Amino acid sequence: MAVLREYVNDDERGNIVVMRSSPNKFRVIIGSDKFKSIGPAQRQDIVWKYLSDKVKPELVVYCTAVHPMDAEEFESTYLGPEGSSSSASPFSFSSEDEG
Secondary structure, three states: OHHHHHHOOOOOOEEEEEEEEEOOEEEEEEEEHHHOOOOHHHHHHHHHHHHHHHOOHHHHOOEEEEEEEOHHHHHHHHEOOOOOEOOOOOEEEEOOOOO
16 A cells, blocks of 8 residues: 555655455555554554545455554564565565665
């Protein structure tokens, strides 16, 4: 989701992975230092509010889940030993990759 690239900007360590959850639905995994020291429920609230402010409601319904975590949590969970995105995640964006 391009709109989430704006949320995870170039000034921070961050990653976004979009995964298909069914033929016409997807889920988003977001790793951002913005989530450091914020609890899981509040992280969810932040992302869904951001999406509802930036994306038309008829498109947001295709997003079945968001998984916000801080950058360190994301890296330890989703990045391989070489620091590259898992091959199971066909759509990914890392703000560190755009330099």
